[in-house]
Structures are given as C-alpha cells and as structure tokens.
Amino acid sequence: MNFNCVISKELTADVVVIGGGTAGVFAAISAARSGSKTILIEKNSMLGGTMTAAGVNYPGLFFAWGRQIISGPCWESIERTVALGGADLPNISFRPKRHWHEQIKLNPFVYTTVLFQMCEEAGVHIICNAMISYTSEEQNGVSVIVTTKDGMVAINASVAIDATGDATLCQLAGFDMLKSPTQQPATLLNHISGYIAEEKIFERVKSGFDPARLPAHITAEDLIRYLKKNKIDMHIPCVDADTSSGRTQLEKNALYEIMKVVCFLRKTEGLENLTVDAVAHETGVRETKRIVGKHIITAEEYINGYVYPDSVCYAFYPIDLHVERGIEQRFHEENVVSKVPYRALIPKNSRRILCAGRCVSSDTYANSALRVEAVCMAMGQVAGSAASVMRKESADAADITYQGLCDALRSIGAIVPNELSF
Template sequence: MDTLHQSRMLDALGLNRRMNGESAAGTETYDVIVFGGGSAGCVAAIQAARTGRRTALVEKNGVLGGTTTVASVNFPGLFHAWGKQVIRGIGWEIIEQTVKLGGAKLPDFSVTPAKHWHQQVLVNRFIYSAVLDRLCLDAGVHLRLHEMPAAIVPAEDGYDVALAGKTGLTWVKAAKLIDATGDANVTGMMGYPRKKGEVLQPGTLINDIGGYNLAEVSREQLEQIYTEALAKGEVSRSRSGLYHELKVGRINMHVQGIDGSNSETKTQAEIKAREMLLNTVSLLRKVPGCENLEVRYFAGECGIRETWRIEGETEVDEQSYISGYVWPDAVCYSFYPIDLHHHSGYHIEQKMIPQGVVPTLPYRALIPKGSDDLLVAGRCAAGDRMANSAFRVQASCMATGQAAGLAASIAAERRISVREVPMDVLRAQLQRFGAIVPQAD
C-alpha cells in the first residue's frame, strides 16, 4: 500500500488526527472506562458510576458476566471463610439480587464445609446476567456491548480510545481506565510490563450430555473401548473416567496446550476444545446404551484459567497469600486454596489455607508498574502463578473490581495519579459502599 493511500485510509478511520493529538468534536467523554464485563469489570463499573463518575463498560460479548455466563463457570465463590463473611459489597449485592429473583440458593455459611467448593453459589446464568444489566443501568453505566479496544492514544486530560464495533471504529475519551479483560489486554496495548508462564494451565469447555441409558452401559466394555481409542490417539485422557462422566451427565475436560491471551491463540483454543468434546462423544456412541448420546449444551467459550499477569507496584506471592499477611494497603480479602491445574495432565496442585487464616490483596497489586491512569482488576492482578491460581476466582475478582472502580473514581475526580490515591480515603469509601476491608493488627 503506498503512503498516500495509507494516509487516506487512516484519515477515514480518524487515526491520523488522533495520533497528531487532535480530537474530533462530539466525541463521547467518560471519567472512567472499564474494559471487560466479567466479575471484576461489572463491579468496577457499577462502583465508579455510583460515585457520580461518567462510566462506560466495554464488553466484547453481547452478555455481561464473563466466565460465569459465557464459559458457564456459574458458581461464584468464595464469599465466606471459617463461618463468617469476608467479601461483601457490590459483588455480594449481585448474588443477593440473583437469589431474590429465584436464580440461586445460598448454602449454609455458618459451618466450615468438608470441601471448600461446597460454599460456592450456583447461579442461573440468565437471571444472573439480567441482574448485571439492571444494576449497571440503574447505576448509570453506559453499556457498550459488542465492542473491543482497538487503540489507546494519550491525549489532553486523558486518552483517546478507539473501540472496534459492528460498524467500524468509534472514538471516545477517558480520564482513567480499568483493565478487567482477564488477560491484561489493555495493559499490553498501553505498553506496561506483563508476564506469563512458559506453560499455562489447561482450559475447560463446560457441557451437558444426555440421550443415553446408563443402565445398559457395561462399565468393563466402556473401559475397553476407551483404552483402545486412547492408545490410538483418537481421544484425550478422561479427567475422572468416562463412566463417572456418564453418571454426572458432563464430560470433564482439561484442554491442554492452549493460550487464550490473544485472538489467534484463543481461536485455536476454542477449536481444540470443541474437537476434544466431539471426539469423546463419537467414542461414547460406539458403546451399547450410548448410541443416541448427544451434547445438549456447551458453553460459548472455553474457560481460560491463566494467561497474562501484570507486573504491579507490588506482587502477591504464595507465602504472603497462604500466611494471611495483611498488606499495609490491603483493600480486600480473598479466600480460595492454591489451585494450580497442571498443564500436562489432570493433576491439580492444591494447598489449603490454614485454619482461621484469610488472605488479603493489596491495592498496589492492581497498579501496573509506573501507571498513572490505568488500574487492573480480576485475575490479571500482580501475583505469582501459585497465588494467582487462588485469587483468580469470581468473588475475589469482584472485590478487586470494587477497589479499582472506586480508586479510579477518586483519581478522576481529584485529577491525580492512581498511585496517589489516599489509602485512608479509599478504604473508608470502600466500607461506606458495603465492602469488607482488612484491618491490620
């Protein structure tokens, strides 16, 4: 493409003007833009809007909820530890509203269960997503679904942001930004340092199966057919055994060797997950009693456990997490065991939190190193792999989302760096909005 042609095309998209520091009249202007409408992003946007800041929530899908809805990991947790509530605020309000509309039932939180996941809250995906719509709109959040960030250009009093949508690029302005993409996509676009492991945890494609008669299935015959297919490389190794999966009506999957950090590798991950499910279904249909087996539901996205993490102003490591260290700038609790799914098999490395201990997360772990205007929330916060495998769950993401949303609001109102937000103000305001803030001994 010659230079003149390229320049004309950039002019048509508005890129030349933006890169030269010029802004078009009539551009939509926000105090805070949140990227990613999952557990962290929805809470961050609601919180920023409730403080009176003009807030936009940019989400690539047509439904809010992120992993909870589009990947069907619809069991948020954990909000309670050792018989008491440790995460509340807007995230818990979402759960309460879902329960009120008949979309969930709460477990007994007064006891410590034998298995930590017994206190996750199973939610109806539709009602949960409708609650998110309602709470965002009631707070005054401008929902921008079916859009993704395409460019972020420094401008006077903030940034010009290009959003790619169904009709092309739309430019908006913002003073402060929150990266709740889960993959630190905005952090990378803005040039702040990130890191990820040489190997990544496997993904999971949630599904429900039916149409078979378990009473007619010979466990021995099933095992023989499966063993032969596995030896030929026709199927992947089963996580819990195919007979067990027939009993529960779901094929449990560890989709290995995938990377969901960018569009190309995420495409490969989705294709591999569906191929893996199809191969298993095809095998099962060869088993007497399973001739009519069918997939009655599969999630719209493969659930991704791990990609990029930011390099933050501080980092949560395994020891500080497991020990329950109360950071000087702690803004929330997190309660989930170390839960690293091994990249090469179905082994899960778990380390339980000691009795009575509740880990905390610091504000500085939400700040990309050197950032003045960008915060992160959710699983891409700064932590080592082991700690990240614990605080990546929904309730913890909601808690960091509320902290990031409020901090961005304060920074936008006072026109200060996100690194200059007074901790006493942030912590007091979090409590005013219903969050539980760790207190140092």
C-alpha cells in the same frame, strides 16, 4: 499500505472499563455509584464473562471460616438473583477440601439480566460487541479506541480500568507483562444426556477402552466420571489464548476433543443416544497474561494471609493450579484469610490505568487462587472505587489516600480488610 482510521464517534467519561465480565461489571457499577460518569466496554453480547458466557456459573468464595468477607454490589447481585429464583444460597460452614460446596450456583439467564439492570440503574453506559484496539495514557487521562458494529469509537476518560482478563489494555499501553512458561489448561463446559448412568454401562466403557481413539491422556476412569457428572469437563491445552489466533485454535480444539469423546462413547452399548445438549458460548480460560504491578503477590504471601499496609479486599480460595493431569492444591491454615494489596492493581509506571481480575499482579501459584470469581468481583469493586477517588482527590492511581479508598469502599457496602479479625 496506508490505512486511515475513521472515527465514527467520540465519547468522554470519567472512567472507562474495558471488559464487562467478573471484575469489570463491578468496577463499572462501583465507579458509577461513586459519582463517576462511566462507560463499560464488553466483547460479548452479555455481561458476566466467565460466569455467563463460559458457563462457570458458580462464583465463590464470599465467606471464610463461617464469616462473610466479600460484600458490596457483587453480593447484592447474588441476592437479587436469589430473589428472582435464579440461585440458592448454600449452607455456609467451611469444610477444608470441600470448598466448592460454598460456591453459589447461578442461573446465567437470570444473572446476566440482573447485571444489565444494576449497570443501567447506576447510570453506566454499556457498549457490547466491542473490543479495544488502541490506547494511549496521557498526562491527565487515557484515550482508547474501540471497534464496534458502528465503526471505530474514540473514548477519552480520566481513568481506564483493564478488566479484560488478558491484560489487553495494559499491553496496548506498553506496560510490562508476566506470563508463565506453561499456561493452565482451559475447559469448555457442557452437559451430556441421553443415557442412564449405571454400573453395567461403566463396565462396558472399561472393557472397550481404546486410548488410540481418544484425546491424549484420557483414561477409562475419566470417561466414567464424565458419565456420572453428565459433563465432559476435560482439560484442553491452552497456548496463547490472549491472542486471536491462539484463542481460535483453543475454541476449535475444545470442540473437536469433546466430539471425539462423544463419538467414542456412542460406540458403547447403552450410550448410542448420548448427546451434548448444552455447551458454553466460549471456553473457560484459567490463565494468560498478568500485569507487572507496583507489587507482585507471591504464593507465600497469599497462602499465609499476609497483611499489607494497603490491603483492599479479602480473597479465600486454595491455591488451585490446574495441570495436564489433575490439580495442584494448597490450603489455608485454619482462620487464615488472604488479602489483596491495592498496589497489585496498579501497573508499574502507570498513572491513570488500573487493572482488576485475573490479570492482577501475582505469581503463577498465587494467581491460580486469585483468578476465581468472587475475588475478581471484589477487585473490580476496588478498581472502580479507586478510579472515583482519583477524580475526587485529583491524584494519580498510586497517589490516592488509602483512607479515601477505604471510605469509598465502605460507601458501596464493601468489606475492607482488617475490619474483621483474621
């Protein structure tokens, strides 16, 4: 078969960001605020990615050991959401092994509204319901084709930023990828109601427990935990969620397994009216592919707070590897804070493409901490700022000056590592 690709529209920009989620939206805002003509491509109808579409609406951590370590446009988005009644700031007094108390619970409606407003105020050209289908890195820029409701749109930009989470842009460009033999399980967030969580109900669940009628590895204790928390936050095996076929299977399996739990619980006296009254638009994926960057962050570097010569943002979250049954965690020693080197955002052999977010160059264990939302936001700000510095210095990604990047980050209010004594 011969196919002709008809381009319905051509656009030009200084920076094109692929992915308007946790990292991408702040890459776009940071690039635009730094003076770059910026286009943002998002596959969903809303901005915010995991924080909005996947319902993981509690980003963290912005503070470490009582001091703020991540600021800039991403923190501004939190403050604006608070001002609109869409969030409450928690008490910031870090307690080891209780780190989630410092995550910030956001109203997804308010938050995605704030993100659209901030992008528009910065002059970002947003294109939703669009996915990248082709890219080519040229000598002085990057060409991409995105599929939209209006047809195929070609975009020529000086710099492209991969904020897809799955390293889709970088894979299409032919760069090397990292992929763990077994990916972390995913979670489809939901809310259940229609019952009173009381001890007699829990006893009935225990006495009627039948593993043959439930998804594999579910225990009676899991069921009771779901009822107490009003959510079935079970692990869903995740295989190749960076492919359309794998993602389709994941979404189906998540729905089927949750429904299986619901149907089982409804057989218990007192739970006949249990219902799922809210569910995220998509399953929250923890891990797919990562780039092979000019530096690969290791777990030991991460947990020990290694100071890189090109440190560009802080990261503070325990190593948090989700496995089939439970979580493998490793915590920082007191007053240790991790850093992210700029080189980990540059794909090996890339000239004009950067990445930010979950696909950062890192090993499996380091990535289990670097994938969390506040860190992805900070990396997005770095990538957007770096793209603008590339334009100003007429340099490739690896050749911009570290001082120039630090100055650009400070100009948008971001905190640069080594300015705090960690």
